[in-house]
Amino acid sequence: MNRLAVGVALVVGAVVVGAAGCSTSNPPSTSAASKSSAVPTTGPTAVATSSNAAANPPSSGGSPGAPDSGGSPGSGNGSPDTPTATDTPIPECSNGQVAVSAAPMTPNKTHSGVQLEFASVGGVSCRMIGYPGVDLLTMYGQPVHAQRTLRGFMGGQPDTFPTPLPVVVKPGHPAHAVLEGSSLQDDGRPCPIAKTILVTPPDLTDTHTLQNDAYLCDMQIHPTGP
Template sequence: MVTRTRVFTAVLFCGVVGGVAGCSSTSTGTAATGTADSGTSASAVTSAGVPSGNPSAAPGPGRTVRNSATSAAIAPCAGSQLVLSGKALGAAMMHRGVQLTFALAAGAAPCTLQGYPGVDTGAGGPVVHAARTPTGYMGGPGAGTLVTVRSDNPAHAIVEATAMGPDGGECTMYSTLLVTPPNTTDTRTVNVGINGCELQVHPVTG
């Protein structure tokens, strides 16, 4: 803090005016002055976060105060958010199919799925891994569609199998499939039957 002080000079005049004695004085000078710390000159801030020295910044008609927090995007599904099931599709030209369903678990928040589920054969015979293909004999989305899984909007994926081997013999009948939702490591056993030698799985769709 810097302070400046100037000395006052006083002059006393005495005399008799109109028979009345008296004295008067004059003074010149400047009172002590100072410059405040810059830290004490800041405007006060109201509890609403608006400087008190700037009333125009305060909310008023037609002025909206926005929350800095924005809504987060819907996150990819974790395995615990999903309930998996499957149903057999009709046979066609020596092909067999299963529709997998990825439904939202009770109480879980909406989430997204995209890409291929992992599929392997389960009980019934040797392990066969399903090849990931965009489309097949029974169709398919042809591309990785982003699906938002909600309580009223499950995701689906098609699994196909050839029902006859290269030698013309019947393929193994499997009673379960081991299914891993896209982009997770949570493998589940789905109770659905399919007989096949070679399996394909297509990307999820809504």
């Protein structure tokens, strides 16, 4: 009887241990499902996006190679495509826009000169180039035409320039030209002196009458300059 009781007890114990082992090695599927549903599906995606954003922060200046807010070349201030005040051409001088005066120059040996001045009238700038037209009147009222030459003993165009240069006549900044001649004739006698000079600015038709002395021998007029 005792042996039978002991045998039954051993069998029951074995069944209980086996049941407990099965429960430990095979957890309920609901627990795994519960763990799976507890992990948010958006977690990995959000983490990856945040990581990429940290590694590659957005640039406020735009993508590499794209033009910045200053604009493409040629579209900013002062570019060749933008008209400015310096792009406006200065017009040529016209009749009535230039006042003419003259002043004697210091003689140099047998050479004497008169400096002609061309000033702006009305505060407007204009452009001129070339030779003034100059005639000197003898005591009998006969005109003597001054020969046009680039340079002479008293002044004129610099040697480095083979042709007359344009000059801008601005308010307060007149243009000038040198009229020069010889105080002696070819035979050594004193040269007659003119009392009146007729001056016409380059490329204009209005003639200005000036009361200035100038020698009549070998008279030359040089181009206008600053």
